[in-house]
Amino acid sequence: MRVNRRDFLRYACLIVPAGVVPLSRRLIGATAESSAKQKYSLEGHKYAFIVDSTRCIGCGECVRSCNMENKVPEGFVRTWVERYTTTKSGKVIVDSTYDVWRQRKKAERFNFEELKSVPAADISKAFFLPKLCNHCANPPCVPVCPVGATYQSPEGVVLTDPNYCFGCGYCIQACPYGVRFKNPITHTADKCTWCYHRIVKGLLPACVEICPTGARQFGDAAIAGSPIAQVLESAKLHVLRKDFGTNPKVYYIELNPEVR
Amino acid sequence: MPQGIRFKDIRHIIHAAILIVVVMVGFLVARALTVPKSFGQYGHYRGDSIHENQDLSVILENPETCRECHESELKRKPDEPAIWPGLDAWRKGKHGSLTCANCHGNLKEHVERRRKDPTSETFVVTKDNRPQLCLLCHHAIVARPKVLPIFDPLREEHASYLEVLKEEQEEVIGCNTCHPSYRPHDPKLSE
Numbered sequence: 001m002r003v004n005r006r007d008f009l010r011y012a013c014l015i016v017p018a019g020v021v022p023l024s025r026r027l028i029g030a031t032a033e034s035s036a037k038q039k040y041s042l043e044g045h046k047y048a049f050i051v052d053s054t055r056c057i058g059c060g061e062c063v064r065s066c067n068m069e070n071k072v073p074e075g076f077v078r079t080w081v082e083r084y085t086t087t088k089s090g091k092v093i094v095d096s097t098y099d100v101w102r103q104r105k106k107a108e109r110f111n112f113e114e115l116k117s118v119p120a121a122d123i124s125k126a127f128f129l130p131k132l133c134n135h136c137a138n139p140p141c142v143p144v145c146p147v148g149a150t151y152q153s154p155e156g157v158v159l160t161d162p163n164y165c166f167g168c169g170y171c172i173q174a175c176p177y178g179v180r181f182k183n184p185i186t187h188t189a190d191k192c193t194w195c196y197h198r199i200v201k202g203l204l205p206a207c208v209e210i211c212p213t214g215a216r217q218f219g220d221a222a223i224a225g226s227p228i229a230q231v232l233e234s235a236k237l238h239v240l241r242k243d244f245g246t247n248p249k250v251y252y253i254e255l256n257p258e259v260r
Numbered sequence: 261m262p263q264g265i266r267f268k269d270i271r272h273i274i275h276a277a278i279l280i281v282v283v284m285v286g287f288l289v290a291r292a293l294t295v296p297k298s299f300g301q302y303g304h305y306r307g308d309s310i311h312e313n314q315d316l317s318v319i320l321e322n323p324e325t326c327r328e329c330h331e332s333e334l335k336r337k338p339d340e341p342a343i344w345p346g347l348d349a350w351r352k353g354k355h356g357s358l359t360c361a362n363c364h365g366n367l368k369e370h371v372e373r374r375r376k377d378p379t380s381e382t383f384v385v386t387k388d389n390r391p392q393l394c395l396l397c398h399h400a401i402v403a404r405p406k407v408l409p410i411f412d413p414l415r416e417e418h419a420s421y422l423e424v425l426k427e428e429q430e431e432v433i434g435c436n437t438c439h440p441s442y443r444p445h446d447p448k449l450s451e
Contacts, residue, residue, distance in 0.1 A: 152303070
């Protein structure tokens with residue numbers, strides 16, 4: 001077949017739009033359709049989580065309520081409490097609600113037990129420390145995802161997309177705080193969402209709601225004068241592993257140097 | 261065509277160009293078919309995922325939900341004091357910082373069923389009254405902050421719980437025989 005330049009251009013003009021038109025239809029159609037139904041605004045929020053570890057009593061109710069609220073499969077947790085016990089000789093012993101659960105194989109409650117390995121007289125200092133996803137401003141888990149199934153929402157909450165994730169596990173490896181795990185039911189990455197489905201409805205995350213002592217606090221610092229905005233301004237706050245440069249949005253009031 | 265250049269001479273270029281166009285169009289079509297609809301709406305992810313995450317159902321109830329029906333005290337018998345003192349009185353009490361779910365568990369079903377059928381006799385809520393529950397928060401384990409009232413097993417009234425602490429015995433009298441659930445601070449001493 002002889003193809004001259006005129007014919008070539010003619011065919012090209014027919015073939016190329018045939019591919020491009022459906023593509024652009026998809027893109028334009030999608031944006032127009034789903035932006036209309038929202039009442040909650042994705043803009044203008046600055047959520048922050050404050051952990052006052054001096055108030056934590058280690059009851060583990062946060063873990064239980066989180067598992068109930070988020071239907072976390074048995075044997076996994078999205079948040080947990082650690083106990084740091086320093087002996088007189090300077091040794092630091094760390095145990096967590098998660099270990100206790102593992103030993104007892106009981107999912108009902110997540111409380112601590114008496115520390116049997118050290119006599120009470122040997123202990124110089126001990127405290128509880130709740131941990132959860134830090135919702136880093138600079139999250140190491142997001143850029144490693146090959147398909148964009150984990151992301152930062154416009155408000156800065158780090159979320160996963162279980163319907164798009166295919167479970168490669170890179171994000172689980174990338175998280176320096178170890179908050180991610182592979183959900184054995186969906187086979188996708190799973191993590192704390194700060195109860196995103198609750199906070200968009202104006203409720204508190206389940207662990208904050210249930211905490212009997214106010215060791216966990218949550219709020220929108222964009223609202224001027226809100227308790228959380230005041231704490232953020234006034235108190236001297238710490239973050240876990242500041243040297244990693246992840247800029248966590250979970251702040252700790254008092255963070256002892258033993259904490260890892 | 262300019263003089264001296266015949267189609268035969270540039271055919272390989274045109275073939276290559278056609279191939280490139282076909283591959284590009286093929287890529288664009290394949291991309292349009294496989295990339296989800298809302299991808300890129302807010303960023304490099306499915307925009308719909310945000311809405312899916314928002315639409316998950318709420319389970320843990322806020323005590324304010326109970327105000328709808330339990331705002332005032334629940335008097336069972338006219339001559340006995342009410343157990344449930346009403347929401348505002350409860351808030352002022354020493355256990356006011358707790359949540360109903362600490363002892364009543366998952367209340368979603370209760371709220372939904374009571375909204376439909378307020379008088380049903382059949383349906384009951386979990387009312388966890390095991391000493392293990394109280395000890396979850398009050399047991400004197402290492403690292404409990406000083407401000408928390410600690411259960412002292414050496415106290416005479418508490419002697420019967422020494423077995424509970426060792427997890428040897430499951431059934432004992434509830435702590436609320438002396439510490440009423442909603443007024444833990446005034447232990448009515450048992451006779």
